[in-house]
Amino acid sequence: MTIDNRLPATPFAGTVTVPRPCSVPPLTGMSARMSLFETLSRISSPVSSVGRADARRRFTELAKEWHEATDHLSSPSQIAMHPAYQRIIGMGPSAVPFILEDLRRSGGQWYWALHAITDASPVPPGVRHTSREVEEMWLRWGREHGYSEEHGYIDWMVRSVGVGASS
Amino acid sequence: MLAWARLLKFPNLSAANYTITSPENPDYNCAAWAAGDDQAWWWPSPDVPECYWPTSRRDGSLDAITEGFGALGYSACESPELESDYEKVAIFANDDGPTHVARQLSTGRWTSKLGKLEDIDHSTLADIESDLYGRPVLFMRRPLEEQEEANT
Numbered sequence: 128m129t130i131d132n133r134l135p136a137t138p139f140a141g142t143v144t145v146p147r148p149c150s151v152p153p154l155t156g157m158s159a160r161m162s163l164f165e166t167l168s169r170i171s172s173p174v175s176s177v178g179r180a181d182a183r184r185r186f187t188e189l190a191k192e193w194h195e196a197t198d199h200l201s202s203p204s205q206i207a208m209h210p211a212y213q214r215i216i217g218m219g220p221s222a223v224p225f226i227l228e229d230l231r232r233s234g235g236q237w238y239w240a241l242h243a244i245t246d247a248s249p250v251p252p253g254v255r256h257t258s259r260e261v262e263e264m265w266l267r268w269g270r271e272h273g274y275s276e277e278h279g280y281i282d283w284m285v286r287s288v289g290v291g292a293s294s
Numbered sequence: 295m296l297a298w299a300r301l302l303k304f305p306n307l308s309a310a311n312y313t314i315t316s317p318e319n320p321d322y323n324c325a326a327w328a329a330g331d332d333q334a335w336w337w338p339s340p341d342v343p344e345c346y347w348p349t350s351r352r353d354g355s356l357d358a359i360t361e362g363f364g365a366l367g368y369s370a371c372e373s374p375e376l377e378s379d380y381e382k383v384a385i386f387a388n389d390d391g392p393t394h395v396a397r398q399l400s401t402g403r404w405t406s407k408l409g410k411l412e413d414i415d416h417s418t419l420a421d422i423e424s425d426l427y428g429r430p431v432l433f434m435r436r437p438l439e440e441q442e443e444a445n446t
Binding site for chain 1: 390393
């Protein structure tokens with residue numbers, strides 16, 4: 128079997144395939160899910176560590192450029208139009224763990240990017256929330272959707288091949 | 295003193311015309327600070343419910359900013375000159391739309407929160423005119439008693 132070690136440029140467009148053993152009865156339920164998860168973890172581990180390091184390096188460079196250029200601005204649309212911010216959005220779900228980490232560490236208007244990438248809206252509109260409350264709602268959403276710093280990348284890969292949905 | 299890279303964004307600032315009054319804080323921005331809130335990010339942003347705005351119009355326009363401060367008791371006025379019975383705000387805009395709100399202090403000087411960066415106290419509105427903030431395009435005022443009621 129040949130595995131394409133290149134990461135997809137955009138999420139859900141990858142070519143990673145998980146081999147299905149034909150000589151053993153198919154597993155079901157949680158057993159199947161764990162088995163496939165472990166298989167995928169082993170297969171993708173080298174890919175993940177390399178790809179993740181690249182993604183982190185790229186994110187760090189872009190975020191630094193964006194912070195320097197826009198931290199004195201107030202309008203979220205003007206902040207989000209910066210080219211570095213747009214390129215971070217272009218990184219797709221692989222950027223989300225880093226965005227949440229930067230949000231927790233430095234704050235800032237990451238919400239446009241989070242909406243664009245995830246299509247999620249964990250913050251109820253029309254109500255005044257403090258920035259700390261907003262931040263915590265997104266961090267909680269990240270934890271609940273597997274975007275924690277430790278597991279975000281592997282979770283993205285699991286979802287990109289539809290393991291949870293098909294087993 | 296502001297970092298030199300930041301000073302480059304505000305070429306009219308000099309050691310003689312501003313002081314930093316609080317450190318960087320990403321929890322609030324200029325519009326919140328002008329409205330007396332140091333816990334939330336205020337902007338009439340249509341696609342970002344994380345931002346608070348006191349009125350329903352959220353199209354990012356100057357009119358939306360005007361309506362928001364109108365809800366706080368402000369109305370448009372002619373000039374930024376100090377009037378002892380009023381508190382004033384100045385709204386800045388550039389070609390991209392509204393960019394900044396500054397609030398006048400009882401001394402006649404102005405206080406500005408620079409995005410998620412520092413608050414500064416500056417002598418005049420011209421001190422922060424720049425390509426990025428543009429220039430003040432609208433002045434609003436409210437009687438000081440309304441300010442006291444709004445803050446209670």
